[in-house]
Amino acid sequence: MHVRDLAGEAVAGLLARPVRTALTTLGTVLGITTLVVTLGVAATAGNQIVGRFDELAATAVTVEVPESTTGAPVVTWDAVERLTRLRGVESAAAVADAVEGANVSVRSNALVDPARVTTHALTVLAATTGLPGAARGRMTLGRFYDEGHVRRGDRVAVIGEEAARMLGITRLDRAPAIFVGGHAYTVLGVLGDLRRERNLSAAVILPPTAGRRFGLREVTRVLVNTSLGATDLIARQAPAALSPGAGDLLQVIAPPSPARARDAARDDADALFLILGLVSLVVGALGIANVTLVTVMERVQEIGLRRALGAARRHVAAQFLLESTLIGLAGGVIGASLGVVAIVAVSAVQQWTPLLDVRLAIAAPLAGALVGLLAGLHPAWRAARMEPVDALR
């Protein structure tokens, strides 16, 4: 028997009852559509979450340092040097902000003017020289203090933008001084445009050597910025670099990795819909099996005639198998198409970029055909087993 004859007979058999054939495909259409939409929307949504990821949030790592119990600091001021040398660290700074440093009275001159509020309660903290980079700010006026100022213990300070406004400091060419808790410090610069640690805007920042007077002796926090994708690595390595002896005391706050965000998005809704799709497929297969079986019973005489015309059992089996497979294939193609349309529609509504896997578009019709093939096994076997004598009677 020629393959084209077989295909022709199968197609003619299906087209003889077009409405029934169309209804039979419905179960497979539903199942395949559900599967394609579930997998496709999950992929699209997962991609979307990654795409929306804020680069700033995704690269910011903060290490909280607990108060020392032994007297020796957990993280020394020079430890930031070691951290900066790690591959993947873009900038880092150690900060000390203690209770003693909060609400220190700061004035911009020594005169007491009863008509104006000249004394402000500002936060005073100590930081290493990498702070502007670590806080993602820039010097709006002047400059940050350097290693020389730190080593010499110079009485210099950098103030935040907000603090400068409150203290009335708008220019630095006359080397203005501020009085912090009664001690005079030369203002070297104003730090502004902070995109991280915005509270620094209303703070007075002193070199670590100068901050001791206000109880700012130990590092309490280390701010780290990593290159994109390096947060996981740096989060693991930072404790050892900062405090080789007591790394496990440090608390690292890192953003969740993109991979984990994608997995979480996929796990949430998908399992349910995948099960739903598979159940629909099974129901579709049962529908095809049932209808094909009914068709076989209805076409007993046709089977007998074909046997009388010289059809072997395998020819009869092949025809019914092909018919059910074609029903499954049609369901798969329609289901895959509807699924793709649904993905695009969902993406359009959500203003996402649809993510279509070509393999999914190919595999879905094949899955439908497989469902049809499996569903046709029993009816085809029944048709082939029929005796021509009984079939023609």
Next chain:
Amino acid sequence: MKVSREYPAAPPVRALREVSLRVERGEHLAIVGPSGSGKSTLLNVVGLLDRPTSGGYRLDGVETTTLRDGARTRLRGGRIGFVFQSFHLLPHRSVLENVMLAEIYGGRPRRGRRERALAALERVGLGHRTGFAPDRLSGGERQRAAIARALLGGPSLLLCDEPTGNLDSRNTEAVLDLFGELREQGLTIVVITHEQEVSERAGRRVRITDGVLVEEE
């Protein structure tokens, strides 16, 4: 052939009792008998649709009772053309397609099949009805289409089971005329019938009663 056929039952049903029958090439034979006499059983054995319980059946010199299922199927498709009482034309397919159906299971080439089917339809006088659906034909036309289908493979034997059972007298006459023409063209025809008119047109008659076959003058 000299065959018996029993159906398993208690006691076994002996549908054919040592039936001995020889049909020559080009013969027109009528098998007559009342219903339940074993006519259909004989037809099924002759048509290779059923195997006899004992005995042998040679078709064109080939012993068929020892053949495997596949070989019997090929022999059936190639050497025997069936004509049934209820026509067995597929609805939803044109007359031409129904006739072409006879060739799809043999090894004959697809090329020229349409022409051969058209020729067979011309031969039975249905050349003007090729594109019709079977349900738009009269009973006689349907049976002629079925005969065209049976003729398509170029069979050695045309095996007809009550071919006029569903036809009125005018159509019966037309079909019987067709059998006469085919016979003159050298085709072997075996007709099973219980109608006097049909059996009278045959060259030779045998009667089967309770599984026993007797020649009739």
